[in-house]
Amino acid sequence: MVKVSIIMPNKNNAKWLPKSIDSILDQTYKNWELIIVDDHSTDDSVKVIKEFMDKDSRIDCICDPDVSYPLTKNLGFENSSGKYVVFLDSDDWLGKEFLERGIKNIKNVDGYASSFAVWFGGDKYRKFIFENGVFSNIDALKLKFRFRNGNTLLKRSIIEEYVIRFPKEQRSEDIYFYSLYLAFSREIFVDDYVGFIVNRVGSSVSLSGISGLLETFKVYEKLFKVLEENGKKELVNVLGNNDFVFSMLTYLDSAPRKYKVRYGIKYFPNIVRFLLNSDFYMKDWAFATFVDLFVPVKWLLRKIR
Secondary structure (H helix, E strand, O other): OOOEEEEEEEOOOOOOHHHHHHHHHOOOOOOEEEEEEEOOOOOOHHHHHHHHHHHOOOEEEEEOOOOOOOHHHHHHHHOOOOOEEEEOOOOOEEOOOHHHHHHHHHOOOOEEEEEEEEEOOOOOEEEEOOOOEEEEHHHHHOOOOOOOOOOEEEEHHHHHHOOOOOOOOOOOHHHHHHHHHHHOOOEEEEEEEEEEEEEOOOOOOOOOHHHHHHHHHHHHHHHHHHHHHOOOHHHHHHHHHOHHHHHHHHHHOOOOHHHHHHHHHHOHHHHHHHHHHOOOOOHHHHHHHHHHOOOOOHHHHHHOO
């Protein structure tokens, strides 16, 4: 059995760590290592982690590293040894068969992506079930399915060969990493199995409105430069017409209204083209957010979708 390395950055998530770690312990596939990188937590995180380490030797922790998130993900990867890699946030969790199904289906392709669900507390979930089968890297870059942190199994060989790492920016760092991974990939196996659950109740991610958007612009500039330097200029257009628009809408969703209108007007053609031509799996959300840039009715639109 090949080994899978699960990299888990953590900071002050003691409340959700047990559920996240338990989801790994419950995996039907057993040859894994869990490397938690704890970024100077001030809650009971380290205590919780050490209790799990005492129970299972497959769990290890890099505590109080010299780097901060998201560079902690790079540190975790560089200290791992698995042939395959999963990045999982410490407040999210995996379905029991995620690793087993991923190992089974990644053999002849470059990556694996499961379907996923967003948890809003209690019995409130929104599931995103994707069509089962093999898709191209372009399908992923066009957002036909989710290929991001948590719901993906990656090949170490690709990450190492092309020296793919997370940037220092704390916004859209996952877009940078996964876009580069896809740029140097060909085919992805997509599973209709819900193997990943995003925890919106315990989410520690702050979108930060306009500050997040401005940092995202910097990340895309850096990403586009790397792609062009590696002869992947055609992918710049793909990302610019899809993922870039999605990212922009994400941050404008939480920005003050003056910025919504300003950037809504500036990128109006890009957004309309995205809504009309994209196979984006969250197109209803994108449409509601677009309308809300000019008329504050997003909650009504999302309620009646």
